[in-house]
Amino acid sequence: MSSAAEAPVVQTRRDGDVLVVSINNPPVNALGQAVRAGLLAAIEQADTDAGARAVLIVGEGKAFIAGADIREFGKTPQPPSLPEVCNRIEASNKLVVASIHGAALGGGLEVALSAHYRVALPAAKLGLPEVSLGLLPGAGGTQRAPRLMGVKAAADLMLSGKHLSAKAAQAAGLVDKLAEGEDPVATGLAYVQELLAQGAKPRRTRDIEIADKPAALAELDALAAETAKKSRGLFSPLKIVECVRAAVELPFDQGLAQERASFMECLASPQRAGLIHAFFAERETAKIPEAKAAQPRHFSRIAVIGGGTMGAGITVSALDAGLTVTMIERDAESIARGQANVEKVYNGLIAKGRMTEEAKAAIMARYTPSTSYDDIRDVDLVIEAVFEDIEVKKAVFKELDRVCKRGAVLATNTSYLDIDAIAAATSRPQDVIGLHFFSPANIMKLLEIVVPAKVAPDVVTTAFELAKKMKKVPVRAGVCDGFIGNRILAVYKQAADYIMEDGASPYEIDEAVRGFGYPMGPFQVTDLAGGDIGWATRKRRAATRDPKARYVEIADRICERGWFGQKTGRGFYLYPQGARVGQPDPEVLAIVDAERAKKGITPRKFTADEIMRRYMAAMVNEGAKVLEEGIALRPLDIDVTFLSGYGFPRFRGGPMKWADMTGLPKVLADIREFAKEDALFWKPAPLLEKLVAEGRDFDSLNKSAA
Secondary structure (H helix, E strand, O other): OOOOOOOOOOOEEEEEEEEEEOOOOOOOOOHHHHHHHHHHHHHHHHHHOOOOOOOEEEEEOOOEOOOOOOOHHHOOOOOOOOHHHHHHHHHHHHHHHEEOOOEEEHHHHHHHOOOOOOEEEEOEEEEEEEHHHOOOOOOHHHHHHHHHHHHHHHHHHHHHOOOEEEEHHHHHOOOOOOOOOOHHHHHHHHHHHHHOOOOOOOOOOOOOOOOOOOHHHHHHHHHHHHHHHHHHOOOHHHHHHHHHHHHHOOOOHHHHHEEEEEEHHHHHHHHHHHHHHHHHHHHHHOOOOHHHHHOOOOOOOEEOOOHHHHHHHHHHHHOOOOEEEEOOOOHHHHHHEEEEEEEEHHHHHHOOOOOOOOHHHHHHOOOOEEOOOOOOOOOOOOEEEEOOOHHHHHHHHHHHHHOOOOOOOOEEHHHHHHHHHHHOOOOOHHHHHEEEEEEOOOOOOOEEEEEOOOOOHHHHHHHHHHHHHHOOOOEEEEOOOOOOHHHHHHHHHHHHHHHHHHOOHHHHHHHHHHHHHHOOOOOHHHHHHHHHHHHHHHHHHHHHHHOOOOOOOHHHHHHHOOOEEHHHOOOOEEHHHHOOOOOHHHHHHHHHHHHHHOOOOOOOOOOOOOOHHHHHHHHHHHHHHHHHOOOOOHHHHHHHHHHHHHHOOOHHHHHHHHHHHOOOOHHHHHHHOOOOOOOOOEEEEEHHHHHHHOOOHHHHHHHOOO
């Protein structure tokens, strides 16, 4: 007996003289092989059905078609191909209408573009976001979109990966009609009958002529130059521009052939592998062992302790998530500053026209400033965001322990400190967890959820639920100095310091790191964050530093002069008149020379490749140690940490994925070579040696942890 689950994913039925083609492939009607084959068969059926005057394509559920089927990524493609399906839809001798509700993205929009007319419901969103996966629209999107919406607008849509609302899509020319209502079938049928009454015939996008080709080509020249600058070595963006150029210069079929060839080049690119890995890894980080053991606790009212930059950013994130927030500061002056910090974010949105005064007022109605801990007796969850000093934080947690109701989650926002020690300051360590937000907390996506020894499983799942509400990318981390991200950062920053002392300038190192794909180099980041922060950490760690370990004092010499980076007008770079982009500083180079001379170091030249081999080897080696110690659950958790919080180039997939793509034997050989200079720092991680000996890669650990 056949079950409902075995019903075909594409079903057809006649409604009078219209063949209704429904796609039902939950949850998002992704374009798997069965959907492609079903669409092709439906069009063939329509063309041979004398009673059918038109075809209506609709999606069941919440979407039209949300794109490719991610379950097919990396597998051998099965016919029919999507270009074949789209071309067949467009070639139909019957009028074909797409009725769009929900998502019509990627290949889903390409299907709609191959229809002869498009009607959209108000909640529809349309886009060609393939660039985010290192690809380009490969089923006619680069050829049809420019014909419908204009060359520059189509190229911008594809390069940004952004979605258009139904209204914006109609204004752009992608949609012919906007319709009210929630039923795509009723809406679509009404539009089909309207078109038939007008005597409408099939109108093929391929036949539209692009107007003013010289002007369009001039726009593309400018866009190509801008894209080359902005995309920092990315492969697919310039390929998109080339394909749109083909839409202008070549006949449609030749343009399609170029698009397909470019799509296959993108598919074979290592960048595509890196971007696909990043896409999947971000969806895997929420899969944690505690999820099987416990449901999250309920929370709607939260408290934030501290109204500085971090506390205000966390407060904005919580308010934006629909939560009610009480902010606590130590006195009236401090809480006034805290409230001003929160309001400044919303006032900025109002100034940009992205928020109304009424919307701000509605949000701020859920915000309460206070100087009394007694006002947070009934909150469900507290996030402490005070000064990064363990004694200060312990004092706060003793007060929270006194005042908060039983079962309230008590979270500390710390970058480095021992959360087990903070939890021990309370009578309820089972309720204490680490939430390491990244600054600015209302913008940055990463949230390290740090799991101390005695925490209850439902507190961990509650933290992940909070991350989901705040639209953060959560990563589970264990307790150690710096957790995942800052612990690894400390080691590769040390490698950069060694390279600097051995002969490369800080400016050459930053240039090499930017050339690799980072937005900023390590010394630029130091200046942005404030050199005094790292200086304080180095002083804190001085007592536990191995006396045999090499220590570079250049950053200390700079801090001793009061040069802390952008906030003081100079650090490793000069920032005249409050400039945001630094200039090289000859006095810094003199400090570097003096430190080399003091240690008897003869400087040598480093190429950008030599710099990056050391920088990345240090990152990967420490990553392997973090994995081995169980601080990170899986290599992909390290990848996501660096992609979402540290500017690691997304097209490289993260440091552990980069190591896999480079080859672990090569990375290990580099570490062993560098160990000839400094065996203490360049000690290979046992896990890395084990994986190489067994012929395995880091990704094999992702699979075994799944």
